[in-house]
Amino acid sequence: MEKEVKKVEFKDFLDTKGLSEDESKVFEVFSKGLDDYMEALFDQFVKDEIDSKSMKESIENTTKAIDELKNEVKGFADSKSINERLKSFEETIVRIKAATEKTKGGDIRFKSLGEQIADACKGFVTEINGVKTIDVEALKKKGGVKFDVVVKSSAPVMTAGGSPVAGGIIIDDQISVAPRKRASIRDVANVASISTPSVVYAELKDVTGDAAWVPEGGLKPSMTASVETVTVSAGKVALTAKVTTEVLQDIPQLEREIEAEIINKIGLKEEDGIFNGTGSGGQIKGVGDSIPAFSLTGIEVSKSPNMYDAIVAAYTQIVSVSNMAYSPNAIRMNPVDYANMQLTKNDNGDYIRPFKIGDELITGLRVIQDPNEKLGSFQMGDFRYLFIRDYVVLSMSIGWENDDFTKNLVTILGEKRMLAYIKSQYKTAFVSDTFKNVITAITKSA
Structure with missing residues (x-):
């Protein structure tokens, strides 16, 4: 499992x-x-x-x-x-x-989201001809319902000739994107729940010393560093949507409405906040500004360096600077940039597609397409060192407000509180830059 x-x-x-x-x-x-x-x-x-x-x-x-x-x-x-x-x-x-x-x-x-909804509305659910429906009038008398949701990550993308993903939908991994049910970055990051609205962690500063071979009776090397504590506070991301009471009665339809109107959108906004949050106005403080830019020297491409060359160079910076301590597992990029890279051709008009099965660019390095990522920019890293902490898990509320009664509408609220951070000693596990800057840096001088 x-x-x-x-x-x-x-x-x-x-x-x-x-x-x-x-x-x-x-x-x-x-x-x-x-x-x-x-x-x-x-x-x-x-x-x-x-x-x-x-x-x-x-x-x-x-x-x-x-x-x-x-x-x-x-x-x-x-x-x-x-x-x-x-x-x-x-x-x-x-x-x-x-x-x-x-x-x-x-x-x-x-359990599917629909099954979790049915469990939350237990006592108000009836089944007619095999279809579960909610007794809206009974639920109104109770005043609504609130429940936590466990959203399972999307099924792995399969080729058109392979097994279908959830829902019986077959996705061609060469041209399609798997249905998004939550922030994709969670699939590659370090994720856990917390019981307090903030996290205090220790960062190592000014680290010196390294491991070394020691002769019998010899002095063992030591590592020294100053320690600084950092406090990170959680932010809330929320969204409401209104559906008709007819939709509420049909659980399968309600499930799809919640996915499309709330869960997917909260996931996109969450991922944007993880990298670009300002730390004010209820937002979390994003990690994007603290990720180092490309700075590696020694890589020179003599003939028409492209976006894929830039990715290889950024990957090399991470593994070389860290002495292979980190292994980049994902790159975030705008879908338009990803499409342009796929459509790149050589002088003969042949496609240049150095991609592996499952959208890997380099073995173990997957692509996360995110429209919130600026066009022309990217973030790559060993995202196991990006810490995502959930203070309040995704919770759903189904109820009525204002004139919902007279309009036969239902209000659905989805909200969660979370935070994210990268410890300073792990910053070299990441690179954030523009493709243009990296291409310029690796272009061999005439």
């Missing part, structure tokens, strides 16, 4: 400054063990091998053990931070559990 949330990383909460090498190793083992334990707990709960009471007891016992460990070991991280993450983890897997079900074959699958 494809899990909707990424694995919780507890090592971020372990403060090993000033500890000996042996003491630091103890903390690394503790972090790894806690990660494995929580992943196993997630798996057991989703598969109905334990109930919610047992899961809560397991997390409570873990919390107590951490508090005891803090009193015994010097330098241990703030237990409050870890306990908050444990509570967040518990809330997240309970939410995902509600959005999954076990198939007859024993597998676990995510």
